[in-house]
Amino acid sequence: MELVEHQYTKGDSITELVAFFRTKNAQLAGMNKDFDGETLAFLILHSLPKTQEWKNVISNIVQSQTPGSPLTVSIVEA
Secondary structure (H helix, E strand, O other), X not given: OHHHHOOOOOOXXXXXXXXXXXXXXXXXXXXXXXXXXHHHHHHHHHHOOOOHHHHHHHHHHHHOOOOXXXXXXXXXHO
């Protein structure tokens, strides 16, 4: 539940945010309960602020995807 509820903290870098999600997902992997890469990427995007500026960032990330290719954590981090 911590991954679903986690929110970006103003002032943190995206790298720190992604590291948090990867660490928690690795812990879940130890219990065979981890998220796939695409779901993890969407959880990261969901954790970002709901301001117009961040909505634009999220939209740009999602729209930059080639149709049919999955969203990945690496793409979100870039």
